[in-house]
Amino acid sequence: MTAMKEQRRHSRDYLSLVLRRRAGLREVFRHFFAFEEALMLRLRILNGKAVPCHYASGSDAFLEWIEKGGPVLLGTLHVGVSDTLGFQIGSVHKREIHIVRQQVTNSHDTEAMQAIFGAYVHFIWVNERDSMLIALKEAAASGHAIALQCDRLDHSARSEAFDFLGGRRLFPFTIYHLAVIFGRPVILSVGTTLPGGESVLHASPRFEIVEGEPREEALARGRAHFQAFLNVVEEILRKDPYLWFNFIAMNPLILPDRSSR
Numbered sequence: 001m002t003a004m005k006e007q008r009r010h011s012r013d014y015l016s017l018v019l020r021r022r023a024g025l026r027e028v029f030r031h032f033f034a035f036e037e038a039l040m041l042r043l044r045i046l047n048g049k050a051v052p053c054h055y056a057s058g059s060d061a062f063l064e065w066i067e068k069g070g071p072v073l074l075g076t077l078h079v080g081v082s083d084t085l086g087f088q089i090g091s092v093h094k095r096e097i098h099i100v101r102q103q104v105t106n107s108h109d110t111e112a113m114q115a116i117f118g119a120y121v122h123f124i125w126v127n128e129r130d131s132m133l134i135a136l137k138e139a140a141a142s143g144h145a146i147a148l149q150c151d152r153l154d155h156s157a158r159s160e161a162f163d164f165l166g167g168r169r170l171f172p173f174t175i176y177h178l179a180v181i182f183g184r185p186v187i188l189s190v191g192t193t194l195p196g197g198e199s200v201l202h203a204s205p206r207f208e209i210v211e212g213e214p215r216e217e218a219l220a221r222g223r224a225h226f227q228a229f230l231n232v233v234e235e236i237l238r239k240d241p242y243l244w245f246n247f248i249a250m251n252p253l254i255l256p257d258r259s260s261r
Contacts, residue, residue: 001032007247014250017165018241027241034242041193042084053085053191053199061187062203069095071143075175075188077151077233080243081199085191098139099147100124100132102154140182148175150188150226151246161254162227164234169251171230176207176222183209186222188229192236192243202236204229
């Protein structure tokens with residue numbers, strides 16, 4: 001925390017938004033410490049620790065997919081233990097998942113997770129754009145689940161504005177375009193932890209593709225679906241502000257157009 005000046009500043013900016021007041025150094029420390037706890041949980045899982053997972057009310061669609069399987073687009077955000085649950089879902093429930101993510105130089109824990117859960121978890125690296133498109137098409141043809149992050153704009157080809165933490169902010173919207181292209185449903189989820197160390201998965205209802213529906217109508221339904229889940233995420237963060245693990249600038253605000261006034 002002491003050395004990461006930029007991340008510390010972004011943490012304070014985010015906490016000030018979610019707390020609705022200027023965050024202090026103690027709160028920034030708690031934010032960094034919560035992230036450290038999430039990393040420690042990942043290391044414990046790598047050492048063989050089993051983490052029981054409960055499902056929050058309203059997660060019926062996710063439970064149905066766990067039971068029956070089938071092609072689906074799984075969207076998540078960098079909240080709590082969401083990525084760790086993604087690894088466990090594959091191994092515990094024997095569901096193959098292709099995870100779209102950015103490959104970074106300090107991804108040793110990710111490489112170790114892949115070594116353990118590699119039979120069910122496969123990576124599609126967005127850094128390698130040409131091979132990424134091929135791998136994405138192959139994953140779509142496989143009938144397995146494809147998981148995408150839906151909060152960081154770095155490599156998102158499509159983005160739109162949604163209400164979040166007091167303003168209209170840009171979020172990736174690529175997952176719904178892929179849903180229309182590949183004819184796949186979408187389920188969004190994030191994972192949090194209970195005081196005893198058990199995990200809780202919060203999932204959205206299932207967004208279905210309607211055969212013959214015009215593209216714009218499908219995307220309009222997708223916007224409503226994503227906004228409803230962002231409302232759930234904001235409620236989670238208002239209760240526990242330290243679960244937002246994006247130590248980067250907040251999603252940019254989109255100001256209303258006043259040119260016509």
